[in-house]
Amino acid sequence: MRFGIAFKLGCLMALFGMVPTGLAGYYIYNSSREMLLQAAERDLLTSVQVLGRNLHSSLRNISLDATVLTNGAQVHELGELTNPATRKTVGDNLAESFRAMLLAHPDYMQIRLISATDHGLELVRQDRDGADIVRVDGADLQEKAHYAYVFETLRLAPGAVRISPIVINHEQGAHSGLGKPTLHVSTPVADAAGKVFALLVINVDLDQLFSQLQSDLPKEYQVYLSNRWGDLLVHPDHRRTFGFDQGRRLFLQDEFPEVAGLLSDKAPGSLISRSVEQGQQDRLVAAFVRLSHNGDAEPFVVLGLGQPQSHVLAKVSRVGNSIVQIALLFSVLALLAAFIASRALIRPLRSMTDAVELFSRERKISVLAPRDDELGVLAHRFHAMKQEILGQLDDLTSSRAAFEHLARHDPLTELPNRRMCFERLEQALIEAREGGKKMALLFVDLDHFKEMNDQYGHRFGDQVLQAVAKLLTTASDGADCVARLGGDEFVISFCDVKDPQKIAALLEKLHQCFQLPLFIDGRKVQIHASMGVSLFPRDGDDIGTLVQHADHAMYKAKSAGRNRYLFEMHSSD
Amino acid sequence: MKYLRPLGFLLCGLFAWLPAGAAEQTLRVLAWPGYADPDLVSVFEKRFKAKVEVTLVGSDEVLRAKLSENQGGDFDVIAANTAEIHRYVNQGLLQPLHPERIANTARQLPRFRDYARIPDIVVDGQVYAVPYAWSDMGLIYDRKQFSQPPDSIQSMWDPRFQGRVLAFNTSNHNFSLASLALGGDPLRISAADFPRVADKLIALRRNVLTFYSLPEEAAELFRSHSVTLIFANYGRQQLKQLRDAGVDVGYVVPREGVLAWLDCWAISKGARDMRLANEWINYMLEPDVSRALSERQDLSNTVQEPVDASPSNRMIWLRPVEDDQRRAQLWQRIVSGERPPLVEVR
Numbered sequence: 001m002r003f004g005i006a007f008k009l010g011c012l013m014a015l016f017g018m019v020p021t022g023l024a025g026y027y028i029y030n031s032s033r034e035m036l037l038q039a040a041e042r043d044l045l046t047s048v049q050v051l052g053r054n055l056h057s058s059l060r061n062i063s064l065d066a067t068v069l070t071n072g073a074q075v076h077e078l079g080e081l082t083n084p085a086t087r088k089t090v091g092d093n094l095a096e097s098f099r100a101m102l103l104a105h106p107d108y109m110q111i112r113l114i115s116a117t118d119h120g121l122e123l124v125r126q127d128r129d130g131a132d133i134v135r136v137d138g139a140d141l142q143e144k145a146h147y148a149y150v151f152e153t154l155r156l157a158p159g160a161v162r163i164s165p166i167v168i169n170h171e172q173g174a175h176s177g178l179g180k181p182t183l184h185v186s187t188p189v190a191d192a193a194g195k196v197f198a199l200l201v202i203n204v205d206l207d208q209l210f211s212q213l214q215s216d217l218p219k220e221y222q223v224y225l226s227n228r229w230g231d232l233l234v235h236p237d238h239r240r241t242f243g244f245d246q247g248r249r250l251f252l253q254d255e256f257p258e259v260a261g262l263l264s265d266k267a268p269g270s271l272i273s274r275s276v277e278q279g280q281q282d283r284l285v286a287a288f289v290r291l292s293h294n295g296d297a298e299p300f301v302v303l304g305l306g307q308p309q310s311h312v313l314a315k316v317s318r319v320g321n322s323i324v325q326i327a328l329l330f331s332v333l334a335l336l337a338a339f340i341a342s343r344a345l346i347r348p349l350r351s352m353t354d355a356v357e358l359f360s361r362e363r364k365i366s367v368l369a370p371r372d373d374e375l376g377v378l379a380h381r382f383h384a385m386k387q388e389i390l391g392q393l394d395d396l397t398s399s400r401a402a403f404e405h406l407a408r409h410d411p412l413t414e415l416p417n418r419r420m421c422f423e424r425l426e427q428a429l430i431e432a433r434e435g436g437k438k439m440a441l442l443f444v445d446l447d448h449f450k451e452m453n454d455q456y457g458h459r460f461g462d463q464v465l466q467a468v469a470k471l472l473t474t475a476s477d478g479a480d481c482v483a484r485l486g487g488d489e490f491v492i493s494f495c496d497v498k499d500p501q502k503i504a505a506l507l508e509k510l511h512q513c514f515q516l517p518l519f520i521d522g523r524k525v526q527i528h529a530s531m532g533v534s535l536f537p538r539d540g541d542d543i544g545t546l547v548q549h550a551d552h553a554m555y556k557a558k559s560a561g562r563n564r565y566l567f568e569m570h571s572s573d
Numbered sequence: 574m575k576y577l578r579p580l581g582f583l584l585c586g587l588f589a590w591l592p593a594g595a596a597e598q599t600l601r602v603l604a605w606p607g608y609a610d611p612d613l614v615s616v617f618e619k620r621f622k623a624k625v626e627v628t629l630v631g632s633d634e635v636l637r638a639k640l641s642e643n644q645g646g647d648f649d650v651i652a653a654n655t656a657e658i659h660r661y662v663n664q665g666l667l668q669p670l671h672p673e674r675i676a677n678t679a680r681q682l683p684r685f686r687d688y689a690r691i692p693d694i695v696v697d698g699q700v701y702a703v704p705y706a707w708s709d710m711g712l713i714y715d716r717k718q719f720s721q722p723p724d725s726i727q728s729m730w731d732p733r734f735q736g737r738v739l740a741f742n743t744s745n746h747n748f749s750l751a752s753l754a755l756g757g758d759p760l761r762i763s764a765a766d767f768p769r770v771a772d773k774l775i776a777l778r779r780n781v782l783t784f785y786s787l788p789e790e791a792a793e794l795f796r797s798h799s800v801t802l803i804f805a806n807y808g809r810q811q812l813k814q815l816r817d818a819g820v821d822v823g824y825v826v827p828r829e830g831v832l833a834w835l836d837c838w839a840i841s842k843g844a845r846d847m848r849l850a851n852e853w854i855n856y857m858l859e860p861d862v863s864r865a866l867s868e869r870q871d872l873s874n875t876v877q878e879p880v881d882a883s884p885s886n887r888m889i890w891l892r893p894v895e896d897d898q899r900r901a902q903l904w905q906r907i908v909s910g911e912r913p914p915l916v917e918v919r
Binding site for chain 2: 119120121122139141142143144145146147148151170171172173174244246248249
C-alpha cells in the first residue's frame with residue numbers, strides 16, 4: 001500500500017491531537033487513582049477511629065452501668081447484713097435492677113454480683129435466656145473465684161472497672177451467653193468501710209455489641225478485632241475467630257503484617273495495612289487502631305476496618321472510564337480535524353496534479369479555481385509554464401514540419417524530391433501487388449538543358465525548371481506523383497492504371513505542351529523534352545527495374561532525335 | 574517405527590508431568606506446637622519437593638475433633654499420644670504402619686522400638702504409631718517460696734497455697750490427678766469413686782488461682798500473682814519457658830507418680846500419599862530433627878536419653894481412661910463453678 005502525503009500528514013496531525021489527549025488522560029487517571037486510594041484510606045482510618053471511639057464510649061457506658069448498679073440502694077450493706085430476710089430483700093431488689101438493665105441492653109447477657117469470699121459464690125444472678133430474663137438462684141449459683149474476671153477484679157480499688165479480654169463463654173448454665181464471645185465488665189463492690197466484699201460483672205455479647213457498632217458503617221466495610229496478642233476475635237470469616245479456644249491460634253498480624261507494630265510498639269496508635277493472604281487481585285486495604293483501656297500501655301484490643309481494594313478501585317475505574325471516553329472523543333475529533341485539514345491541503349494539490357496530467361496527456365490547459373494563497377500562486381505559475389511549453393511546442397512542431405518538407409521536396413520546384421518519390425513508389429508498388437493493379441512510370445528529361453544553362457545562366461535554368469514543374473503538374477492530372485529526380489529529370493507516376501491508352505494520351509498531351517514556347521523572364525524560350533514509360537507489372541517487378549526501363553525508354557527517345565516520347569504498346573495491354 | 578515416535582513423545586510428556594505432579598503433592602500434618610517448626614518443614618519440603626500444611630493443636634480434644642471431622646480424611650500424618658492413638662485405632666481413624674519401612678526407627682532407643690511393651694500403639698498385632706517425643710507432667714514450683722521441693726501432688730490442695738496454684742483446664746488429667754491424690758488408680762476410676770473424685774476436684778478448684786490453657790498464660794499468671802505451684806501439663810517445655818522468662822523455678826516428679834505421655838507419629842486412614850507420610854516420620858526421627866525438638870521444646874526425644882531421666886517406676890503412661898465422656902461432662906460442671914454435691918443425671 002502506498003501512503004500518500006495526505007495520509008502521512010493526517011496521521012501526523014491525528015498523532016499530535018491524540019497523544020497529548022492520551023497522556024493527559026493517563027496522568028489524570030493516575031493522580032486521581034492515587035487520590036481516591038488515599039481518600040479511601042483516610043476514610044477507613046477516620047471510620048476506624050470513629051468506630052474505636054464508639055467502642056470506647058460503649059465500653060464506658062457499660063462501665064457506667066456497672067458502677068450505677070453497684071451504687072444501688074443497700075448494695076454496700078449487703079456484705080454486713082446478717083438477717084437472711086433483709087439479705088433476701090436487698091438481693092431481690094438488686095435482681096430487679098439487674099433485670100431492668102438486661103431489658104434495656106440486649107447486648108448484655110448476664111449480670112451478676114459475685115462474693116469475694118465463699119470461693120466466688122454468685123450472690124445475685126440474672127441471665128438472658130432467649131427472649132426471657134432468668135433469675136438464677138439457690139443451688140444453681142456457682143463458684144467463680146477461679147475465673148480471671150473475679151480474681152483480677154478483686155485486686156482493683158473500689159470504683160475501678162475491669163474490662164476483660166474477650167473469650168468464649170464456656171460456663172455451664174450461662175443460658176443465652178453460653179458459647180458466645182464474651183466481654184466481662186466488672187467492678188469491685190466495697191462496703192461502707194471500703195472493704196471489697198463482692199464484685200459486679202456484666203457479660204457483654206461481643207457479636208451484638210459489634211453489630212450495633214457496625215450498623216452505621218457502609219456494608220462493604222469489614223470489621224476486624226484482635227486481642228492484645230493478635231488473636232482474631234472478629235473477622236469477616238467467622239471460622240477464623242477464637243482460634244485459641246480450639247487450640248489453634250490465628251493471628252491478625254499474619255494477615256496484616258503491619259499490625260505487629262501496633263501490638264508491640266507504643267508509638268503509633270493507628271495505621272494502614274494491606275492484606276497479604278488473598279490473591280493479588282483483591283487485596284484488602286484496612287485501617288487499624290489500637291485501643292487501650294484506661295490509658296494502659298498495653299493494647300486492650302486492636303480494631304480494624306477493611307475494604308477490598310477492588311471496591312476502591314472500582315471508583316477509580318469509573319473515573320478511568322470517563323477519562324477514556326473523553327480521550328477517545330478528543331482523539332476522534334483530532335482524527336476528524338486531521339482528515340479535514342489534509343483534505344483541504346490535498347484537494348488543490350490534486351487538482352493541480354490532474355491539470356498537469358491532463359496537460360501532459362492531451363496538451364490541454366485546464367482552468368483552476370483562483371486562490372490567493374501560496375497554492376494559488378503555484379497554480380498560476382503552473383498555468384504560465386504550461387502556456388510557455390505549449391507555445392514552444394508549437395514552434396518546435398512547425399519547424400520540424402518545415403524540416404520534414406525540406407527533406408522530401410525539391411526546394412526549387414516544390415515538387416517531391418527523389419527520396420520522397422521512391423518512398424511513394426515503394427508504397428504504391430506494395431499496394432499494386434496486393435490489389436493486382438497496374439502502375440505506370442513516366443520519365444521526362446529536358447532536351448539541351450545544359451546548353452541553355454550555359455547560354456542563359458543558372459538562374460534562368462532554375463526558372464525553366466520551375467516552369468516545367470508547373471507545366472507537368474498542371475498537365476498531368478490524375479497522376480499520383482510528379483517528382484523531380486534531380487537535374488532536368490522528372491518522374492510522373494500512376495498507381496492505378498486502368499487503361500494504358502490514357503497514358504499514351506497523357507504523353508501526347510505533354511508532348512504537345514512542350515511544343516509551345518515558354519515565357520520566362522521576358523524571354524520566349526522553346527523547351528523540348530524526351531519521355532519514356534515503363535509499366536508494372538509488364539516491365540519489371542521492382543522499382544529499380546521499372547525506373548531503369550523507363551529510363552531506357554527515355555534514352556531511346558533521345559537517341560531517336562529528342563523531343564519525342566517512347567511508349568511501347570503491346571496488344572495484351 | 575512410525576508409531577514409536579508419538580509414543581516417545583507421550584512418555585516424555587508423562588515424565589515431564591510426573592515430577593510436576595509430585596511437586597504439587599501436599600502433606601497435611603496435624604501436630605502440636607514445636608513439632609513441625611517452619612525451618613524443619615521447609616527442609617523437608619525442599620528435599621521431597623512437597624508442600625507441607627501444618628495444623629497445630631493445643632489440646633487432645635481439638636486434635637480429636639479435627640481428626641474425626643472427616644474420618645481422618647483431612648490429614649496425612651498426625652502426632653498424638655499413645656492413649657489417643659489407641660482411641661483413634663478403635664475408631665478406625667488410623668492405618669497400620671510398617672516401622673521397617675521407616676529407616677530411622679533403627680536409630681531409636683531400644684525401649685521405643687519394643688512396640689509390644691509400649692502401651693496402646695500395637696492393636697491386634699499391628700503397629701499403628703512410631704514414638705517421637707515424650708514428657709512427664711510434674712510440678713513446677715517457685716524456688717523462692719519453697720525451702721524444700723514439694724514432693725507430693727497433695728501440695729496442690731494445700732490451703733497454704735490457696736489462690737497461688739495453677740492447674741490445667743482439662744478433664745482427663747485433672748480426674749487422674751485427683752484420683753491419684755486420693756490414692757486410687759489415676760486411669761481407672763471406679764463408677765462408685767466418681768463423686769469422691771469430683772469432690773476432690775471441687776476442692777482443687779477452690780484452692781487454685783485458675784485453670785490455665787496456654788503455657789504463655791501460665792507464665793504470665795505466675796509472675797503477676799506470685800504463684801507457687803503449677804501443674805506442668807506441658808512438662809519440661811513449660812519449665813524452660815518460665816526459666817527463659819527469668820523466673821527461678823524448679824521441677825519435681827511427685828512421689829505418687831507422674832502422668833507421662835508419649836507422642837507418636839501415626840498415619841491417618843485418609844492419608845493420600847503413604848510414601849510421603851513415611852518419609853515425614855523418617856525425617857522426624859533424624860538425629861538433628863529429634864535433637865532440635867529437645868533443644869527447642871524441652872521435650873525428650875526417642876533417639877537419645879534425656880539429661881536427667883525421671884525414675885521410670887513413677888511414670889504413669891497415659892492410656893485411655895475408663896470413661897472420658899463422664900469425666901468431661903463432670904469437668905465442665907466443676908470448672909463452671911457448681912457446688913457439691915454434684916448430682917449426675919445418667
